[in-house]
Amino acid sequence: xxxxxxKKIVIKLGSSTIVDKKGNFKKKWLLSLIxxxxxxxxNNQEVIIVSSGAIALGQKYLKIKDKKLKLEMSQAxxxxxxxxxxxxxxxxxxxxxxxxxxILITPDDTEQRxxxxxxxxxxxxxxxxxxxxxxxxxxxxxTSEIKYGDNDRLAARVAQIIGADLLIxxxxxxxxxxxxxxxxxxxxxxxxxDEKILSLxxxxxxxxxxxxxxxxxxxxxxxCMNSGCHMIIANGKHFYPIEHLNKNKLFTWFEPKxxxxxxxxKWIISSLSSSVKxxxxxxxCRALRSGKSLLPAGITKVFGRFNKGDNVLxxxxxxxxxxxxxSSFTSEEIDKIKGLQSNQIExxxxxxxxxxxxxxDDIVIL
Numbered sequence: 001x002x003x004x005x006x007k008k009i010v011i012k013l014g015s016s017t018i019v020d021k022k023g024n025f026k027k028k029w030l031l032s033l034i035x036x037x038x039x040x041x042x043n044n045q046e047v048i049i050v051s052s053g054a055i056a057l058g059q060k061y062l063k064i065k066d067k068k069l070k071l072e073m074s075q076a077x078x079x080x081x082x083x084x085x086x087x088x089x090x091x092x093x094x095x096x097x098x099x100x101x102x103i104l105i106t107p108d109d110t111e112q113r114x115x116x117x118x119x120x121x122x123x124x125x126x127x128x129x130x131x132x133x134x135x136x137x138x139x140x141x142x143t144s145e146i147k148y149g150d151n152d153r154l155a156a157r158v159a160q161i162i163g164a165d166l167l168i169x170x171x172x173x174x175x176x177x178x179x180x181x182x183x184x185x186x187x188x189x190x191x192x193x194d195e196k197i198l199s200l201x202x203x204x205x206x207x208x209x210x211x212x213x214x215x216x217x218x219x220x221x222x223x224c225m226n227s228g229c230h231m232i233i234a235n236g237k238h239f240y241p242i243e244h245l246n247k248n249k250l251f252t253w254f255e256p257k258x259x260x261x262x263x264x265x266k267w268i269i270s271s272l273s274s275s276v277k278x279x280x281x282x283x284x285c286r287a288l289r290s291g292k293s294l295l296p297a298g299i300t301k302v303f304g305r306f307n308k309g310d311n312v313l314x315x316x317x318x319x320x321x322x323x324x325x326x327s328s329f330t331s332e333e334i335d336k337i338k339g340l341q342s343n344q345i346e347x348x349x350x351x352x353x354x355x356x357x358x359x360x361d362d363i364v365i366l
Contacts, residue, residue: 003246006166006230008046011037012155015052016172017236018085023060025053025088029239034096036242037132041098046127048162050135050155051089054081082136089134099131104138110157117309117326117362121354123162152216156223156231163260163361164229168245169217170236175252176200176214189253193222221254228260265364268311269324276304277313278327278334278357285316288323289365293356296345299338306331314363326362328354 003009011033018026037047055074058081059065069077086102093100103122109115126133137154152169159167177184178200190197201214217233224231234251238244245251258266280288284298294314306312307330314323327334334357337348342355 003166003168003232003242004043004045006045006164008048008162008164008166009040010048010050010155010159010162010164010167011242012151012167012169013049013051013053013236014151014169014171015056017170018051018053019056019060023056025057025084027088027092029237030088030092031096032239033241034093034098036240038096038098040242048123048127048133048135048158048164049089050151050158051085052136052151054078054085054136057081057084057088085136086134093132099129100134101126101131103133103135105135105154105158106138110154110161115309116161117328120161123158152220153223156220156229159224159229159231160227163264165260167220167224167229167231168242169220169231169233170241171217171233172235172237173214173233174235174250175233176218186250187252188249189255190221191255192257193218193225193254225254225256226258226263228256228258228263230254230256264361268326268362268364276306276310276331277315278302279315279317279319280322281317285322288314288363291360293360294325294358294363295342295355296334296337296340296357297342299334299357302331302335302338304331312358314358321366323363323365325358325364327358328362329357 018030020026040047055069055078058077058079061080061084062077064077082104086100089100103119103126105119109119123133135154135158137151155167155169158164174186176187176190176197178187187200198215198218201218221231221233231254232245232251233254234241234245256263278294278299279301280294280298281300284294287298288294300317306327308328310327312325312327313321314325316322329337333349333353337345340348345355346352
């Protein structure tokens with residue numbers, strides 16, 4: 001896959017990419033990236049940005065030079081810097097007639113199915129209205145035990161949640177290097193992250209402004225490769241960085257082990273319990289097999305108790321297995337609205353909600 005073929009792209013901006021050595025925000029560089037992004041959007045490609053830089057900007061604003069900060073202090077500084085970071089993004093994107101939306105995420109939001117499902121819906125709706133999601137780890141609430149500690153793995157988790165085709169990690173190096181006889185050569189493609197690849201990580205070679213490093217980028221690559229997403233590590237210091245990638249092909253490319261669809265199907269099927277079921281009529285069976293979402297009108301019974309985001313087994317009226325899926329409603333909610341039209345959901349439940357019980361992207365036909 002080439003960059004111009006990826007339908008959904010996550011771009012991770014390292015601190016050294018977005019903030020200079022004096023702690024100033026790189027406005028001109030961001031403008032060049034936005035022009036690249038406008039070309040991607042014209043090509044009907046969707047873009048999500050995961051950005052570092054909140055702590056660096058916070059330190060600049062507060063005139064704090066100490067780089068060895070305790071967690072509590074870094075969280076306070078991040079809360080100050082996050083305002084400046086998003087304001088800079090908002091002003092710069094607005095000049096180019098592009099709207100943005102801010103999403104703060106903690107590891108729990110990506111690990112727990114219910115939260116991950118809700119996060120994915122937020123991403124989808126932002127993209128639907130033409131806004132670019134700007135993502136950052138919620139530094140102010142994450143503890144040292146659950147904190148990502150860098151945004152490389154966070155970006156990989158975001159790519160996994162939204163089913164991205166490509167993650168581009170912009171850093172201060174061209175990619176992964178192999179060193180021999182005091183010479184270093186760029187590795188252009190990686191198909192498997194084994195001990196041989198891990199042994200190439202030399203702290204003397206890789207430097208970074210932020211808290212990540214080459215090892216965290218390889219850990220991010222593992223997540224991507226196991227979820228069907230391609231990944232690139234590239235130097236983000238060039239103006240028009242995506243155009244530069246397309247022209248110079250100077251980066252390390254990580255090839256996924258399985259397809260994105262296979263990874264999602266594997267995740268849904270392997271996680272499922274058959275103790276909770278949704279029974280549907282023949283019309284709903286036909287709709288699901290033709291690639292449509294499950295609506296309340298086609299549901300006849302609910303077996304067992306489950307929460308939003310839980311795995312459920314979908315059966316027909318003869319108890320034959322039809323599909324496995326992730327529910328957007330609780331079992332109690334579905335029991336109240338089964339057999340009804342989607343426009344009746346709000347009046348029955350008493351609050352606004354989604355129109356489909358299970359989105360087509362969360363259904364695997366058996």
